Amino acid sequence: MNKETLKNLTHAHAWLGLIISGVLMIVFVCGSISFFRHNITQWDSQYHAPAAASGEVVPVSTILDNIAAQNFAIPAHHNLLIALPSAEQPYYYTAFETETADGHHVDHQLNFDAVTGQQLPFDLDTFYLSDMLYNLHISLLLPYGTEIVGVITLLFFVMVMSGLCMVLKKMISHFYQYRTNRNKDTYLDGHTLIGVSSLPFTFVFALTGVMFNLSIVLQAGFGFAVFKGDIPALIQTAGFFQFPQVEYSGNAVNNSQVDVILKKTQTQYPNQAIKIINIYGAGDENGEVEVRLHEQNSLVPTTYLTYKLKDASFIDEYNSKQAPTAATYTVLSNLHFGEFGGITLKFVYFILGFSCCYLILSGNLIWLEKRENNRQQSKRGLAFVKAMTLALSTGTLIAVACSFIGARLTSISWDRTELLPTLFFCAIGVSLLHAIFNSMQRQRVRLAMVQQLFVAALLFTICPIYDLINTIFGHTTHSYQLLDVVLVNAMLLVVAGFCFTLAQYKRRGLVKNSAFDDTPKPILE
Amino acid sequence: MWHKTFAGMLSGLIVMILVPSIISLIFPQLVGLILALGLVFALSAWAGVMTWCYGANTNKQAWLRAAKAAIPTIIIFIGVFLTATGPTV
Helix, strand or coil: CCHHHHHHHHHHHHHHHHHHHHHHHHHHHHHHHHCCHHHHHHHHCCCCCCCCCCCCCCCHHHHHHHHHCCCCCCCCCCEEEEECCCCCCCEEEEEEEEECCCCCEEEEEEEEECCCCCEECCCHHHCCHHHHHHHHHHHCCCCCHHHHHHHHHHHHHHHHHHHHHHHCCCCCCCCCCCCCCCHHHHHHHHHHHHHHHCHHHHHHHHHHHHHHHHHHHHHHHHHHHHCCCCHHHHHHHHCCCCCCCCCCCCCECCCHHHHHHHHHHHHHCCCCEEEEEEEECCCECCCEEEEEEECCCCCCCEEEEEEECCCCCEEEEEEHHHCHHHHHHHHHHHHHHCCCCCHHHHHHHHHHHHHHHHHHHHHHHHHHHHHHCCCCCCHHHHHHHHHHHHHHHHHHHHHHHHHHHHHHHCCCCCCHHHHHHHHHHHHHHHHHHHHHHHHHCCCCHHHHHHHHHHHHHHHHHHHHHHHHHHHHCCCCCCHHHHHHHHHHHHHHHHHHHHHHHHHHHHHCCCCCCCCCCCCCHHHHC | CHHHHHHHHHHHHHHHHHHHHHHHHHCHHHHHHHHHHHHHHHHHHHHHHHHHHHCCCCHHHHHHHHHHHHHHHHHHHHHHHHHCCCCCC
């Protein structure tokens, strides 16, 4: 690769990084935290969740009868999802959609006691924090957010490739190089070291990010070019699971056949766990039951079995291994979510996700360092980039911390789908204003960064302290949620410790001549 | 930068869709496998073509690189599309 090409790629790498850094930072911070999505839901609901009932678990048919007694208008081709009680969630969770007379769909989510079968006054959807963080990760909670994140991910993919081209020749010989005498070198060496070390991870994330958000373009183009616009034929060829298409017959059947189906399935597949069942046309002669078997520590973990509701006869078995496209999609998805391992793998993914945040931040700092030495550079433009970098690095952390506090301290009666996103974006806005105010006064950006890091550290410790005080004053976390509560609070404390350490490090001025290093000494030292 | 971005994005999109389509039309019995490989390689090719265009010295060279990737692909696709039967489901 000639020098000119490398120079062009470096130029593109720097500018693309700067342009997409804001969105990418939110995507990576929220994505990293979303590895603990289920744990956060349990943490969020710990003061309201029902206790685990002891005794014999009632059969699924009892739950179906309870739902049927409430006369919900569930369309036959829509699923009635039932998650069976487990050690992590010791009650029946059900979710379904009803159709109103004017064709609108309304979501319902009901929980039932595993022993008595009675409906619980508890709605998991109330605890919106984990869903909000995940939605921020995939769509930024914006209209057309999925497409925006898709394009940003494509540009991130280009940055991974251009970065690889830039370090290709020196990848091995300079791998351990970490110069600490000049800040520009420290940032650059850290950027390269972490970038090269986490390359397989960033490659998978860039690829799967494009796949999730933009593969619809490939699907549509391929469908028209090869299948002459016959998209259902393309989907059939791709081999994804086809959901049962059921029409109501009007003849009622007993739901007890579902119990027979579950017993039969568990006998046939003793090594796989039944986690979820979906019922189409519940209580009707034409109804079908889809049982999902889950195999632990597998890249293709789910097997779908379909049965007839009226006589429990077997219809079909599906596993995405049967079709190359579906299998590839499933494997890549599992590589993205880190679902094929345990808690250790999730922590590794979490740390790798945050290391990508460091890549984004250090990339911006290298850009700023270079531009600060350029006298022709617009000072106002530079101040804006400094403020944006600050708001979208420490500001995002503050916003996440505020969301956790909002979820923990506000009343359950408040609508969290409105409250938490407002808190999140307001926190980023305040952080941006604080950064802009300080960047206009030149010399004070580094101090602003230290202040914001201290604030983030303080905010991240509030929820663990609150939980600790409650525990001291007699609150007992349900045993099935204990691990989740400890895990999430540990994660919050780790992030708080990271913010505090970095703030101290910056405050002491250990790193000199950084992009934010122009704070007057008397203020800091 | 805008020229390089649009040149790369457009020609990368054409290459990403049409190359697996050409192979699928020629080998219709392997369409499932080609689609699976396409998820990895076609999407990577999109980013690859964009990177190639960003490596260009000028905007004109970026558009030339984009044309070099896209035009032969389009011509081959039209030829194959008009002659091959393609998969039947």
